[in-house]
Amino acid sequence: MMLVEIVNPYYLQVGSFILINIILGLSIYVTLSSGQLSLGNAGFMGIGAYTSALLTLNFDVPIIVGVIAGAVVAGLFGILVGIPSLRLQGVYLAIATLGFGEVIRVFFVNWESVTKGAVGISGIPHIGREIFMVLKDAGFDPAIIGLKNNQFVFLTVFFVLLLINILLVWFIFRQQNSRIGRAFAAIKMDEKAAESMGINITYYKVLAFVQGALISGFAGALFAHVMSYISPADFSYHRAVEILIFAVFGGSEVIVGAIFGATFLTLMPEMLRFISEYRYMIYGLILLLMMAFRPQGLIDVQVLHWFQKLRLPKRRAEHGSKNQKHL
């Protein structure tokens, strides 16, 4: 069969990383779309990952329950941090969330009886393998569709993540054009004006923040069950910056931006091996250059309209808001 040659576990692995990173990129996109910069997403991701890993390892709960629990716990922490942080704006919120992320990491390192400290947790149930075991018990053999066992495992992970991604993008896309999304955009443009228009800014800001936390926690839980190993170093300041770069590089104003940023920046070190060593230096340069020359990111509303015009040459493009505040 041909499938055996096409399905390469390495590509699937990279693909899975891209999909997880897209979820992370979306998590910061949601909070940014309401004009808030959260640097705590790595912390929320860690909470999700540890919650799910510990639940599945110690209490034998199914992965899906663990992942949902991880996302929910991260979301709860999001409420806990989000409500008091409302008093903070812009830079202050960024620092407070950065501090939060570091506190979480320090706790992971020091709470050794539960988290095994800096060593990390290994042997976390793997999504692909678990699904494979269930199917195997039901009498399924990957050889029927011409795949080896490990190919099937990686393929399953990839498709599960792909499905989750599609659902998530769909959700955020729908939300963006709804009352909630417009409230977020209004708050981002001008908080005071939004308030005077009758938008409950407290509610919507917390909502955006909690959504961000929930999605990062979700991504973290998936990360744990794809990697089978997590340690506090996975959720450090560097992760927070990496997540930020996904959105800043790709474009923080449009959903496609975060998706493109996560995809490109995950692929880049894989495609160009020599870059891998200089990865963070390049990240630093990207942030510097983007802020100086294109603060809204590579893809913005104008670029999207341009693409739309290419595809539909007859239809008149809608007017993009030129004076929008860039990130």
Place this chain on the structure above:
Amino acid sequence: MLLEQLINGITLGSIYAIVALGFTLVFGVLGIINMAHGEIFMFGAFIGVIITSTLGLPLWIAFLAAIIVTGILGYMLERVALRPLRGKQGVSHLAPLISTIGASILLENLSHHLFGAGNHPFRNAFAEISFQIGSITIYLVQILIFVISVILMIVLSYWLLKTKAGKALRATAENIETASILGVNTKRIIILTVVIASAMGGIAGILVGMAFNSVNPQMGLSMGLKGLAIIILGGMGNVRGAMAGGLILGLSETLIVAYGDSGYRDAVAFITIIVILLLRPQGLFGQKTTAAGR
């Protein structure tokens, strides 16, 4: 025992204060949090290692070299990360934060490549010299660090309060447009501020090298975050607040290590950030009017 811990705490705290002063100067004048300050500080420490341990030159040359190198780094930071964003239409207030985060990541990994990842010992001739007063031991290094810090703080305060350039800086911090109308060359003042702040970071780097006898590329990040905690504790842009905040954090960290769980030492700073931001966003020494959100 307690007295010895207090002395350790004050030594650590005076270094923290110097780091925090760099943050607070830049924030006071530009309203920007310079996330790259910690990494500039780390470069200063590495210059110290190279001059004293690798080249075997005396300590004062290390100070001089660190001031020059970090000053240049500060100038470059202003040119590359801050100036392009200034006065540009439509750039959000988060942009400088993100661009200095970029500079910090770049510098951290650059030093990784230049100096290697491991710990570098910081040798100096008088590391082991100590005095015995009653039952407590005081190291000469500790006294030196404390004296240098205090001198630095006094000079900075005098410079800010009495000299023409210092007054111009304070005027710029008060209101950049008005200062510019009144004939202050604000562009130059901004460069001067960032360079002085960075040079202070460089000095602090050498002091930390002397105090802990080890220098590594990651120290910039943790020190930078602590500096942030201190200026939030003391009030953003508040010079006296930064000094007091540094001492408070240094003392509380030392006491946590001595009487609590040393693993949570680094959490002290971050918990401080969160608690202060939530309870008293203007900081311990800040005024209410300047509080919250810029």
